Amino acid sequence: MAAMAAALRGLGGRFRWRTPAVAGGVRGAAQGAVAGQRDYDLLVIGGGSGGLACAKEAAQLGRKVAVVDYVEPSPRGTRWGLGGTCVNVGCIPKKLMHQAALLGDLIRDAPHYGWEVAQPVPHDWRKMAEAVQNHVKSLNWGHRVQLHDRKVKYFNVKAGFVDEHTVRGVAKGGKEILLSADHIVIATGGRPRYPAHIEGALEYGITSDDIFWLKESPGKTLVVGASYVALECAGFLTGIGLDTTVMMRSIPLRGFDQQMSSLVTEHMASHGTRFLRGCTPSQVRRLPDGQLQVTWEDRTTGKEGTGTFDTVLWAVGRVPDTRSLNLEKAGVDTSPSTQKILVDSREATSVPHIYAIGDVVEGRPELTPTAVMAGRLLAQRLFGGSSDLMDYDKVPTTVFTPLEYGCVGLSEEEAVAHHGQERVEVYHAHYKPLEFTVPGRDASQCYVKMVCLREPPQLVLGLHFLGPNAGEVTQGFALGIKCGASYVQVMQTVGIHPTCSEEVVKLRISKRSGLDPTVTGC
Numbered sequence: 111m112a113a114m115a116a117a118l119r120g121l122g123g124r125f126r127w128r129t130p131a132v133a134g135g136v137r138g139a140a141q142g143a144v145a146g147q148r149d150y151d152l153l154v155i156g157g158g159s160g161g162l163a164c165a166k167e168a169a170q171l172g173r174k175v176a177v178v179d180y181v182e183p184s185p186r187g188t189r190w191g192l193g194g195t196c197v198n199v200g201c202i203p204k205k206l207m208h209q210a211a212l213l214g215d216l217i218r219d220a221p222h223y224g225w226e227v228a229q230p231v232p233h234d235w236r237k238m239a240e241a242v243q244n245h246v247k248s249l250n251w252g253h254r255v256q257l258h259d260r261k262v263k264y265f266n267v268k269a270g271f272v273d274e275h276t277v278r279g280v281a282k283g284g285k286e287i288l289l290s291a292d293h294i295v296i297a298t299g300g301r302p303r304y305p306a307h308i309e310g311a312l313e314y315g316i317t318s319d320d321i322f323w324l325k326e327s328p329g330k331t332l333v334v335g336a337s338y339v340a341l342e343c344a345g346f347l348t349g350i351g352l353d354t355t356v357m358m359r360s361i362p363l364r365g366f367d368q369q370m371s372s373l374v375t376e377h378m379a380s381h382g383t384r385f386l387r388g389c390t391p392s393q394v395r396r397l398p399d400g401q402l403q404v405t406w407e408d409r410t411t412g413k414e415g416t417g418t419f420d421t422v423l424w425a426v427g428r429v430p431d432t433r434s435l436n437l438e439k440a441g442v443d444t445s446p447s448t449q450k451i452l453v454d455s456r457e458a459t460s461v462p463h464i465y466a467i468g469d470v471v472e473g474r475p476e477l478t479p480t481a482v483m484a485g486r487l488l489a490q491r492l493f494g495g496s497s498d499l500m501d502y503d504k505v506p507t508t509v510f511t512p513l514e515y516g517c518v519g520l521s522e523e524e525a526v527a528h529h530g531q532e533r534v535e536v537y538h539a540h541y542k543p544l545e546f547t548v549p550g551r552d553a554s555q556c557y558v559k560m561v562c563l564r565e566p567p568q569l570v571l572g573l574h575f576l577g578p579n580a581g582e583v584t585q586g587f588a589l590g591i592k593c594g595a596s597y598v599q600v601m602q603t604v605g606i607h608p609t610c611s612e613e614v615v616k617l618r619i620s621k622r623s624g625l626d627p628t629v630t631g632c
Contacts, residue, residue, distance in 0.1 A: 150289065152293045154294075159478045165260075165489075169260040176289060208349075293463050301429060309392070321343060333357070404419060430448070432449060508584055555576060
């Protein structure tokens with residue numbers, strides 16, 4: 111333990127070790143952390159995308175900064191390194207496994223393009239998982255190096271507030287450390303929710319915290335939930351050849367445009383993913399042969415159903431990771447319903463010098479890029495003389511289902527709710543990607559629509575794109591929409607031919623017209 115303390119001292123600069131037995135000493139030290147005598151200008155709790163961005167930016171502005179990060183193992187014992195959800199159990203491994211599934215489709219297309227590839231081509235989960243996990247570990251190390259290069263002190267300890275300027279960190283071995291700062295940023299993110307009311311859910315199920323770190327194939331899998339996490343995981347599992355079922359209580363992709371969401375699930379169903387709609391699980395139990403028997407209720411008919419699976423993946427939402435922070439000791443207010451932290455437009459909590467960014471905050475998009483930008487802007491306001499606030503309007507995103515869904519701005523439902531049916535015009539088209547033609551792929555769900563105000567110049571309220579490379583398409587148009595582009599301006603934009611992106615600048619058919627929106631290629 112002395113060696114561990116010495117190592118942390120080298121990384122952490124000025125701090126105080128305490129053992130749990132000397133609680134009085136801890137309190138005395140906390141009370142002594144007055145302005146001008148505090149350890150850091152900025153202390154960031156949480157080493158995810160937003161927290162790291164904020165810490166690095168503050169350090170580049172010449173401030174003394176520390177990051178405290180600790181990953182509580184999942185109920186299945188999965189643990190990971192620095193970088194947060196996105197790097198370890200979210201965007202990065204998800205996109206890589208999505209890519210693995212897309213490659214499977216391309217291999218099946220290959221013979222049509224003259225490549226002599228023996229079919230079927232088997233997939234090796236172990237090899238894929240090892241490659242993905244090795245890349246993630248390299249990112250963990252890269253973040254450590256970047257913090258060191260910027261002279262940001264990193265502590266791998268579990269943090270909890272002592273008072274509004276002081277945090278107690280508990281190391282893995284149980285020793286305690288006190289850290290004080292003029293400004294504190296909470297960026298602890300969230301963790302998957304377990305449906306604890308379902309018998310066997312915790313004992314036998316896994317979540318997105320585990321799926322990317324499995325060394326062996328999950329086999330036949332039941333994914334419970336209809337969120338983007340659920341559909342993305344089900345999509346790549348089906349894509350690499352696994353028997354996959356999605357159990358949905360109600361609608362898919364709540365909060366997204368529902369016409370687009372329906373097309374997403376239609377495509378998945380037509381490509382092998384099974385859906386149990388309107389069903390809720392009631393029990394999971396392990397059978398003698400090791401398989402999991404799941405019992406559910408069909409909410410429409412009231413009948414009970416059962417099925418056996420190798421893996422049950424819960425994707426039923428996320429909860430803020432604030433349980434161990436002792437927010438009440440610092441006076442930080444949270445939402446009674448969600449337990450997320452309440453902030454103002456400056457990301458400030460109910461305590462003026464304590465801030466919160468990212469998924470842990472009430473009402474913020476649970477997206478890596480928004481947390482990163484919010485963190486950088488916060489550091490610039492605190493230490494760089496900036497007054498720029500984070501703008502959470504018109505944030506683009508993409509759901510990486512087998513047929514990707516990218517969107518920016520309002521859904522059709524939101525536009526109608528905000529402006530009224532008569533003031534909204536929707537231009538739309540079905541299209542067939544050129545790449546789909548030679549192998550004869552079905553393009554029934556490839557679709558794009560632009561939601562606009564009806565009165566000239568028809569301001570674009572939202573863009574929704576379903577098709578290959580949706581993220582790349584949406585990112586480009588997001589800039590124009592963010593800058594207030596009109597339908598007229600988009601139609602005056604010359605497309606790049608032949609691409610899927612050009613379908614956006616060719617939208618001529620209004621839903622109101624009732625004309626066939628199918629686009630023919632050239």
